[in-house]
Amino acid sequence: MAADQDLAVSCRGLLKTYGTGEAMVTALQGVDLDVRQGELMMLVGPSGCGKTTLISVMAGILDQSEGDCRVFGQDLMHLRNHAKLAFRARNIGFVFQAYNLLPTLTAAENVTVPLLINGVGRKEALKKAEQVLEQVGLGTRTRSLPSQLSGGQQQRVAIARAIIHEPRLIVCDEPTSALDHETGHKVMELLKGIAMGRDRTLVIVTHDARIFEFADRIAEMDDGRVTRVVTNSSQLH
Amino acid sequence: MYRIALKMLMGDRGKYLGIIMGLTFASLIMTQQPAIFVGLIMRSYSFITDLGLPDIWVMDPEVQWVDDIKPLQDTELYRVRGVAGVAWAMPLYKGLLKARLPNGMFQTCIVVGLDDATLVGGPPRMVEGRLADLRRADAVIIDIDGAREKLSQPPAVPGGKRVELKVGDTLELNDHRAVVVGFSKNTRTILSQPVLYTTYSRAKQFAPRERKMLSFILAKAASDESLAAVTRRIGATTGLAAYSREEFMGVTFRYFLKNTGIPINFGVSVMLGFIVGAAIAGQTFYSFTRENLRQFGVLKAMGTSNWMLLRMILLQATLVGMIGYGLGVGLTSLFGWAMRNTILAFKFPWYLLLFSGIGVTLICAFAALISIRRVIRLEPAVVFKS
Amino acid sequence: MFTRYLLPLLALAGFLFGVYMVVTGNKPIPVAEAVAQPAQAPFASFIAGSGLVEARSENIAIGTPLPGVVTRVAVRAGERVKAGQILFELDDREARAEEGVRRAATARARAGVEEAAASLKEAAILLQLAENVDDRRAISVEELERRRNAHAIARSRLDSAKAQVGQAEAELTAVRTTLDRLRVRALIDGEVLKVNIHPGEFAMAGITNPPLLVLGNLTELRIRVDIDENDAWRFRKEAKAVAYLRGNRDLKAELSFAYVEPYVIPKRSLTGDSTERVDTRVLQVLYRFDPSQLAAYVGQQMDVFIEAPDMIPQTAADRPPPDTRVLP
Structure with a gap:
């Protein structure tokens, strides 16, 4: 399985159902997907197709009902809760559509959160946070509250937060859909430019066709399945 | 992470103040109302607490509380003195007599007659004069509050100051002359009647003729005897009821508990304070948590453990609890301080600090509990739902 | 700033103020010391009683x-x-006047004796003259009898007069006694x-209250101790006893037993109020003490302690302690 070494995420026959009995909803119906290390993979598809469920499983915040999902070779579902938390804290970065910054914390403080979770000291974390904010071009706004920042700036803070602890996998949920085209473009450039490192893998859920061009590969989903995987956005339509 | 928890809490100023106000209110009610209650109850047996020297009170077995006087025969005093382990025993007269003021007004007073020779049972503090002055002819000592209020006379000119009793003034007690020789500072009694001290034999002259006059026998246990053993022995040999000071306070206190509505009234107030405080603070705290649920979800997704979240919420609850408690206690103290020279019964013993502390802790624990339940059940996957 | 620092500071200040109020508001109430230390029995087990000092002769x-x-x-x-x-002394004028009357009566009676004696003498002479006549015809028998009778009468009169003197003198003595009785x-x-x-x-004659005068023999003071009848059974004549002066417990006297009045009487109340009803009886025991040992005055009350066997009857000691709770 030498090839598996290069895989960031490997999903086999993922099945996820919510609820039981008649109210049972099937979100994933056997997903097979590999994400290579260092790759920017986009998940696209109509809403309700299971994209969010899939990245939730990949990020280890949701357990699949059946199937196998390995992240950097780890079967998260069968890890002990504690180990799973530690794995997530160390290896996964999150970028959300609604930014999900803590409104009462300054930009720098928001950025430190993953480091704090990993047990890094506050001062050290703040220092690091300022560096990272500098990288995303917000070196002057470290003390601003999220409400004092524009949407794009907030998303950049979120990106800084996602990368500060140097995770190997960053999952992004519609990172640009709340932004105008230009800002979205900038955010994507940032993501691509800063986040993408040698062993950093990005999985981005989006239906924003304007940013497809940033993808290395695009997985199209429908009705709980990956219908196809393309390397070029032009192949989609 | 704790700093984050605190910032989350204080960042939402409205809710933060709401929670604290609720807790302050609860803590205020739970401290101030019991303080008044304790003040009233302590006044019910203030006559006993003011009398520090004797440690045993002997009385008729039917006596239910300190103002329920069922006099004894004078010879019982000597029988009590004869009980082994009694260092000394002294008579005490306590009764209600009408005092006639110089202007012809009448005022019911508590008259206390002390043993002529030793004057055991005197007032705790003298403001003017000495206790030994009671040995002078027709002498009485009056408590200063009574002298200033109930025993003072209306002003001579309209709008003027009330005329207070002075040393040397005379009163009439049951047609007998009484001369004021001093003033004492007493703890107020529950009905705030003026207290007059005089000697036992003089009190018997003042009092209307009765077959028995001896209200209480005040005794002291010998230093090498246990109080309980001596009171038991007095009871067994004389057939009288002998209580230690604390026991007699307890008897009086239980009488109040059983026979007056005071404890129920205050109990209801305290319960209302607790419930309203718990409702306001608990509800606001819970809604605060619910509003921040998404942020807790984010923290959870990023790898924060439930244990850490629990500690964060507990920290938040503890902080608001402590602030609310401190403010409530402070307001209560301010209230007590402002009222210190009024007739209001306000007593703030240490266990009320504990009591309201426990009350606030319960409210916070309750609020934290429902919040924690919610956060622990939270699926981190909600973070992806917009 | 307000929420972050001021509130916790205010709360801390409030709490500290509360603590301050607790500390200052609950100072223990000072204990009023007795003006004089109460007397304490020198015995482990004793009878206590009130004693009244009296003279050796009683008062x-x-x-x-x-x-x-x-x-x-x-x-x-x-x-x-x-x-x-x-x-x-009482007013004796009436008695003195009476004395004068009686004295005059005595003088008169004495004069009566002399008169009677003279009459007797005369009668005796007349009788003698008649008896000396030998010739019975010279004096009639009748005359002779008459003179004899006259003589006898005169003698009786003298006896009577003498008796009257005795009576007058006795009456005078009676008046003098009366005079003496007016001096107490x-x-x-x-x-x-x-x-x-x-x-x-x-x-007033008879028993008066208060008495006109109180007299007593003070060569030795006695103390009359009232012992409650309930304690009377514990009293032992040979037991040691100590009396303390009221008002100063350092002034005390060892007592020695004098006698016990074996008659239990109603307790006399020291208030001196006659309307007071009494329903306790006391045994009165008398002790003596040396007046030089303790400067006590007759009529003074003392606290007396008499050593006695422990009073708790075994059955009483086994009884449960009295219920200190309020009965419903």
Whole structure:
């Protein structure tokens, strides 16, 4: 399985159902997907197709009902809760559509959160946070509250937060859909430019066709399945 | 992470103040109302607490509380003195007599007659004069509050100051002359009647003729005897009821508990304070948590453990609890301080600090509990739902 | 800033203020010390009683046999008197007048005796003259009998007159006795404890309250101890006893047993109020003590402790302690 070494995420026959009995909803119906290390993979598809469920499983915040999902070779579902938390804290970065910054914390403080979770000291974390904010071009706004920042700036803070602890996998949920085209473009450039490192893998859920061009590969989903995987956005339509 | 928890809490100023106000209110009610209650109850047996020297009170077995006087025969005093382990025993007269003021007004007073020779049972503090002055002819000592209020006379000119009793003034007690020789500072009694001290034999002259006059026998246990053993022995040999000071306070206190509505009234107030405080603070705290649920979800997704979240919420609850408690206690103290020279019964013993502390802790624990339940059940996957 | 620092600071200040109020508001109430230390029994187990100091002779309430207005009080309170010494005198004018009358009557009776004696003498001479006549015809028998009778009558008259003198003298003595009874005297050596009469006051005969005069022998003081009848069974004659002066427990006297009055009497209330009803009886025991050991006055109350066996009957000791709770 030498090839598996290069895989960031490997999903086999993922099945996820919510609820039981008649109210049972099937979100994933056997997903097979590999994400290579260092790759920017986009998940696209109509809403309700299971994209969010899939990245939730990949990020280890949701357990699949059946199937196998390995992240950097780890079967998260069968890890002990504690180990799973530690794995997530160390290896996964999150970028959300609604930014999900803590409104009462300054930009720098928001950025430190993953480091704090990993047990890094506050001062050290703040220092690091300022560096990272500098990288995303917000070196002057470290003390601003999220409400004092524009949407794009907030998303950049979120990106800084996602990368500060140097995770190997960053999952992004519609990172640009709340932004105008230009800002979205900038955010994507940032993501691509800063986040993408040698062993950093990005999985981005989006239906924003304007940013497809940033993808290395695009997985199209429908009705709980990956219908196809393309390397070029032009192949989609 | 704790700093984050605190910032989350204080960042939402409205809710933060709401929670604290609720807790302050609860803590205020739970401290101030019991303080008044304790003040009233302590006044019910203030006559006993003011009398520090004797440690045993002997009385008729039917006596239910300190103002329920069922006099004894004078010879019982000597029988009590004869009980082994009694260092000394002294008579005490306590009764209600009408005092006639110089202007012809009448005022019911508590008259206390002390043993002529030793004057055991005197007032705790003298403001003017000495206790030994009671040995002078027709002498009485009056408590200063009574002298200033109930025993003072209306002003001579309209709008003027009330005329207070002075040393040397005379009163009439049951047609007998009484001369004021001093003033004492007493703890107020529950009905705030003026207290007059005089000697036992003089009190018997003042009092209307009765077959028995001896209200209480005040005794002291010998230093090498246990109080309980001596009171038991007095009871067994004389057939009288002998209580230690604390026991007699307890008897009086239980009488109040059983026979007056005071404890129920205050109990209801305290319960209302607790419930309203718990409702306001608990509800606001819970809604605060619910509003921040998404942020807790984010923290959870990023790898924060439930244990850490629990500690964060507990920290938040503890902080608001402590602030609310401190403010409530402070307001209560301010209230007590402002009222210190009024007739209001306000007593703030240490266990009320504990009591309201426990009350606030319960409210916070309750609020934290429902919040924690919610956060622990939270699926981190909600973070992806917009 | 307000929420972050001010509120916790305010809360801290409030709490500290509360603590301050607790500390200052709950200072222990000072204990009023007794003006004089109460007497404490020197025995482990004892009978306590109140004692009244009295004279060795008990306190003698002096009365007068005759009522009358006091004319002179011969003694002052505190004065020592000898037996027979006059204490006070009552108005004796009426008795003195009577004495004069009686004295005159005596003189008159004496004169009557002389008169009777003279009559007797005359009758005797006449009788003798008649008897010396030998001639029976010279004097009739009748005349002779008449003279004999006259002589006998005269002798009787003399006897009668003599008897009248005796009567008059006896009456005079009676009046003098009355006069003496108007002077009240001490019957024992002692000290005047109390004088309640003054010249001009009317002294009633019989028992008076207060007594006209109180007399007592103070060579030794006695103390009369009231022991509650409930404690009487514990009393032992040979037990040690100590009396303490009220008001100063350092002043005390060892007592030695004098006697016990084996008659339980109703307790006399020391308030002196006659309307007070009494329903306790007391055994009175008398002890003596040396007046030089303790400066006590007659009539003074003392606290007396008499050593006695432990009073708890075994059955009582086994009884449960009295219920200190309020009964419903």
